[in-house]
Amino acid sequence: MLKIWGKLIKDNKIIKDMVSNSHEGENYQENLKRCIIEICEQFDISKPYWLPTNLDEFNRRAKTSFNKDNFVEEIEFDKFEIEELE
Numbered sequence: 912m913l914k915i916w917g918k919l920i921k922d923n924k925i926i927k928d929m930v931s932n933s934h935e936g937e938n939y940q941e942n943l944k945r946c947i948i949e950i951c952e953q954f955d956i957s958k959p960y961w962l963p964t965n966l967d968e969f970n971r972r973a974k975t976s977f978n979k980d981n982f983v984e985e986i987e988f989d990k991f992e993i994e995e996l997e
Contacts, residue, residue, distance in 0.1 A: 913942040914996040917950035919988045920976075926988060927954055930996065947993065957982055959991060969993075 912934040919927040931946040951958050959965075959977035969975040974994035979986055 913939065913946060915943065915946035915950065916994045916996050917947075917954070918992045918994075919954055919956075920990050920992060921988045923989075929953055950993070954991075956986065956991065957984055 912932055914930055914932050916930050917928065918925050929950060931949045933942040933945040933949075935942070935945065948958060959981035960983075962981060965975045965977065965981070974992065976990045976992040978990045981991075
C-alpha cells in the first residue's frame with residue numbers, strides 16, 4: 912500500500928495536510944497518481960505539473976514540492992509538498 916502525505920504551506924506554516932492511501936492500482940505510478948488526485952481534490956487545487964526537478968527529487972528522497980511554476984492558475988499558498996510515508 913502506498914501512503915502519500917500532502918501539505919499546503921504558506922509563510923513556512925502548514926495550512927492544510929492529509930494522508931492518502933492507495934493499493935488499488937496495477938503499479939506504483941498508478942497508485943501515486945490516485946493519491947495526488949485525491950489530495951488535490953480535498954485541497955480544492957489543480958493537479959500540479961511535474962517538472963524534471965520534481966521527478967528527480969521524488970526519486971531520490973521520496974518527497975518533492977510544487978510551487979507557482981508547477982500550476983497554470985494562481986495559487987494562494989507558497990508550496991504544495993508530497994511525501995511518501997512508510
